[in-house]
Amino acid sequence: MQETNRNSAITPFSRSSTLVNRSVSIDSFETVVPTLLGPDKISDPENAELDVWFVHGLTGNRKKTWTHENGVFWPELLAKDFPKARVISYGYDADVVRFAKDWANASTEGLKSYGQGLAYAVRNELQNKTARPIYFIAHSLGGLVVEQALLESIGPDASLNNVAQWTAGILFFGVPHQGSHLAKWGSALRKLIPESVRSTNKKVFEALKTDSQVCQNLDEDFQHAAKRGKLKNLRLISFYETRKLPLFKNLVVPESSAALKGDPKCAIEGDHKSMTRFTGPNDPEYCKVKGQLSSWLSPENKPVVEAPKKKKKNRSRMNVQGATISGEFHAPVFAQSMFAARDFNAALGPNSHQSIHYGGNGASQGDSDEYGEPSSSGSDTDEEEDDTDKEE
Template structure:
């Protein structure tokens, strides 16, 4: 599999923002974000719904080999650098070079973008400066049980867990040194970005519990917006045209393009009430 940044929408004449989606473990650049329909074509909300709500947005989705049984030796750092290089190629010397960037990240994708922004601070300053917000969907900032990842992947992709697991599985485990380092490196710069964290409501059917619990899915930042979505770890990032929850998602993506709210602006945590503005 070749790492690729797929353009999902037509390029607008007057761009307002770049929205970049990143799938998670055993995910796919389009299927992860597609609501399956019994009647034929599913809804890829990144392409089918988002441009109607946010005029002028250009939407891309990053494809990388995050298969649980991949023989690739690539790790999170490799994926992060590939993303930065591909995104720079899409933006450099174009009308998009300075438009805001908002990242939409599911699960492992959130770890990839945190690593990418750590790298961007020194090596890709334009990318770091233009990135205004990150919308996390079920990202395990503090990890989750390895057995849960394996069972979920087996259920979704009919994968059989081999003894030699991919580097991506290992970094998602609780008490992973790699995960801890990425989190520690990213935390000082997190105040530069609007942060939205969605966490899952429903247990994964074969486990009887959620894949990423609320405590792991939330970073605990003063300016972070937190909200529960009615879905499992996989369904929480899929929306049909009639899904009322999509309103909450697209509005937060649009707001994130403005960056961190200025002091004095209202911030609201839907699960805990008002949150003090960040300093």
């Protein structure tokens, strides 16, 4: 797949002649294509030692969310750079009307359905597989879907337990994590939905301007589990957008909302849509993501899992790398590291606003063609949200 020069001639889609062309056109609204639902294996090596799952955002799909306008589908880049990784892009029917109705009615039905669907899909792909760490790469609403899936996996359904036990890390892209920002996020999503769709469900979509107790409760439950509960060994990092979408006064998910307290964060040079689209293997933004995953998989930092022997108190510890037995496993913990965090910080470049330190005993560390053109009329110009970019 041919890589394009980031400094090539400016196209009509560029925000400025002085900026790298990371902005994309606002595409016409699309319904979800049924054939793009469920898991799609990008790579499936026989000697796979880890799984990487991509999860798109609201009304996105498993293909275009991750595809640059030059045709580069970067899950394929990741598969080449990590030849022992099984890479899967997951699609779900993120219907905007259903999402807005759930938001308005404080219903958990939609998010639980999306989360359960993902959890069962991952479980099914794990059957008869050797022990391996799982990493999720999630955009916008997809991050909340991943959170719900992991909460389902530590619930009463024992068949899902391996999903949580084997999940080692999550890379969030433009995912809102702070409750105080959820109303602004919902209002921004509302403006990204075509007027033709909003006009038939005005009351429903007006609700997106208000706080969502459902989303806030979900995020609080996940953060509690990730900090002190059954998911406390997860490694987390939040990538946040740095540019505004065309016709928007503010960022959809600003840094102050995207960042998880106490976990690493890193800027991606792009808007809420283009932040998940890279031009090729040498794209500096792709290299940030690749560098993060590489650091988690380095010999000094690779996950270690515990395999309990049934009906015995003894536990044997083994490295996931090269593990050859299958069965029930506890959540991954991470070996004490001598990894020089400064090396990765240098790889991230000057836009990383937090030093990253690894090691220790498992402390938490760490919509694409989905949108229509926002209305430029007075009622939808972001005037009520001029403080979205401000730190709170």
